[in-house]
Amino acid sequence: MPDLPAGFLDISRALPHNHPNWPGDPPLTITPGARMAQGDSVNTGVINTSTHTATHVDAPWHYADDAPTLDQVPLERYLGACLVVHVPPGEFVRAEVLSGLPDPLPPRLLLYTGQPARWATFPEDFMAVDPAFVHEAARRGVRLIGTDSPSVDPLTSKTLDAHHAFLDTGLLIVEGLNLSGVEPGEYTLICLPLPLSGVDGAPARAVLLPAGLMP
Numbered sequence: 267m268p269d270l271p272a273g274f275l276d277i278s279r280a281l282p283h284n285h286p287n288w289p290g291d292p293p294l295t296i297t298p299g300a301r302m303a304q305g306d307s308v309n310t311g312v313i314n315t316s317t318h319t320a321t322h323v324d325a326p327w328h329y330a331d332d333a334p335t336l337d338q339v340p341l342e343r344y345l346g347a348c349l350v351v352h353v354p355p356g357e358f359v360r361a362e363v364l365s366g367l368p369d370p371l372p373p374r375l376l377l378y379t380g381q382p383a384r385w386a387t388f389p390e391d392f393m394a395v396d397p398a399f400v401h402e403a404a405r406r407g408v409r410l411i412g413t414d415s416p417s418v419d420p421l422t423s424k425t426l427d428a429h430h431a432f433l434d435t436g437l438l439i440v441e442g443l444n445l446s447g448v449e450p451g452e453y454t455l456i457c458l459p460l461p462l463s464g465v466d467g468a469p470a471r472a473v474l475l476p477a478g479l480m481p
């Protein structure tokens with residue numbers, strides 16, 4: 267794979283065969299389709315995966331039946347100025363994390379909570395987001411929050427308090443980013459979910475560019 271141009275950072279999680287998914291979801295499989303070695307004219311594959319595999323976006327319909335599906339979310343919401351923040355360890359990302367940061371904030375906030383670049387097994391003990399953090403970020407102009415955790419709510423949550431804070435404030439969610447090795451600071455985010463229709467979410471390719479490269 268050629269290196270990215272200077273200043274580009276790929277913040278997507280790699281998708282190896284059997285990449286571990288949310289407990290209960292089948293792991294990612296890529297089964298062979300056509301094979302040139304067997305006389306076919308090309309090689310192809312068949313992908314089977316959860317919509318919430320590795321780096322992915324949640325469409326609001328994931329957590330509310332009357333909310334937009336992914337095709338109803340404008341792509342521009344995932345593109346543009348963002349701030350990467352390193353979060354101190356703990357059970358939740360708390361509103362105090364924002365206390366030393368500017369007001370207003372850029373429209374997109376990405377949270378590095380210490381997740382490694384690769385998940386050999388599913389990381390069940392990840393940092394969730396406190397709903398108060400979402401409300402305070404929204405008050406300061408944030409419109410999207412991304413995290414390197416597989417969810418903004420704890421694994422066993424049934425009430426999905428953080429997801430509902432996103433619904434109430436209109437903020438969007440990106441989960442499962444790979445932010446290991448990314449310095450805190452301002453960047454331009456390009457996050458491109460697969461253009462699937464009527465879905466609750468989709469895997470995405472996400473990169474960071476130097477700040478100010480795009481509007």
Ligand SMILES: Nc1ccccc1C(=O)C[C@H](N)C(=O)O
Nearest residue numbers: 288291316318324416417418441
């Ligand atoms: N596949 C699931 C099955 C059941 C419950 C949650 C999930 C999730 O994927 C959680 C998710 N990543 C989230 O958006 O918080």
Ligand SMILES: [Zn+2]
Nearest residue numbers: 318324441467
């Ligand atoms: Zn998700």
Ligand SMILES: [Zn+2]
Nearest residue numbers: 324417418439
């Ligand atoms: Zn989610």
